[in-house]
Amino acid sequence: xxxxxxxxxxxxxxxxTCVLCQAPSSQAIDLCIGCLGDLPRxxxxxxxxxxxLPAESLELCGACQTNPxxxxxxxxxxxxALPINRLLAGLKFQGKLMYARILGDLTAQAVIDSxxxxxxxxxxxxxxxxxxxxxxxxxxxxxxxxxxxxFELPIVDGIVTRTKDTKPQMELDAKQRFKNMRxxxxxxxxxxxxHVAVLDDVMTTGNTVxxxxxxxxxxxxxTVDVWTVxxxxxxxx
Ligand SMILES: [Zn+2]
Ligand SMILES: [Zn+2]
Numbered sequence: 001x002x003x004x005x006x007x008x009x010x011x012x013x014x015x016x017t018c019v020l021c022q023a024p025s026s027q028a029i030d031l032c033i034g035c036l037g038d039l040p041r042x043x044x045x046x047x048x049x050x051x052x053l054p055a056e057s058l059e060l061c062g063a064c065q066t067n068p069x070x071x072x073x074x075x076x077x078x079x080x081a082l083p084i085n086r087l088l089a090g091l092k093f094q095g096k097l098m099y100a101r102i103l104g105d106l107t108a109q110a111v112i113d114s115x116x117x118x119x120x121x122x123x124x125x126x127x128x129x130x131x132x133x134x135x136x137x138x139x140x141x142x143x144x145x146x147x148x149x150x151f152e153l154p155i156v157d158g159i160v161t162r163t164k165d166t167k168p169q170m171e172l173d174a175k176q177r178f179k180n181m182r183x184x185x186x187x188x189x190x191x192x193x194x195h196v197a198v199l200d201d202v203m204t205t206g207n208t209v210x211x212x213x214x215x216x217x218x219x220x221x222x223t224v225d226v227w228t229v230x231x232x233x234x235x236x237x
């Protein structure tokens with residue numbers, strides 16, 4: 001059967017290779033077992049914001065206890081550190097879309113491992129139209145393709161628009177970040193979603209996803225979870 005040959009050809013010519021060390025990979029993902037084991041995982045995340053906690057016995061960080069964000073839970077498997085930050089930068093700034101599959105698969109696995117209740121849909125954090133034109137793609141949407149596929153969930157984009165062309169949160173201090181994101185999103189439709197997951201590439205202070213969650217809850221969504229590849233510490237890296 002010539003067609004079978006054709007479908008087999010790519011794996012014969014290009015066996016799975018680790019994108020980090022170029023070693024052959026026996027995994028379904030393009031990372032070898034060694035590099036996979038070395039990824040900077042957050043071992044004891046805050047249940048609500050995924051900020052790293054000092055001990056497993058704690059559930060919530062101090063910030064979530066005193067000033068809880070509008071979202072209910074966060075899955076963020078990694079610290080924003082090498083090599084995850086390099087892969088994220090490659091996706092976002094060099095358009096290496098193959099990294100979206102790797103990072104999306106890792107995020108989906110973290111969702112499974114957490115045992116969290118699945119939402120009804122995945123909402124990629126939208127980019128402002130101007131930024132989308134400049135970049136040509138929304139990295140959150142690219143990641144969402146692989147995460148949503150794993151759970152056979154619909155990707156819902158278009159129900160929220162980014163109305164403010166906000167500055168990158170990493171360039172601002174805490175006060176500016178809050179102001180920067182206030183009213184940054186507008187809701188276009190009122191679909192009857194009760195439980196959604198908002199997906200982004202990196203979470204810095206949580207102000208971006210916090211504001212999006214607030215907008216969704218005002219519109220009647222009951223539960224908003226956040227799924228993101230990486231979490232920075234509360235300080236700017
Ligand atoms: Zn490797
Ligand atoms: Zn927290």
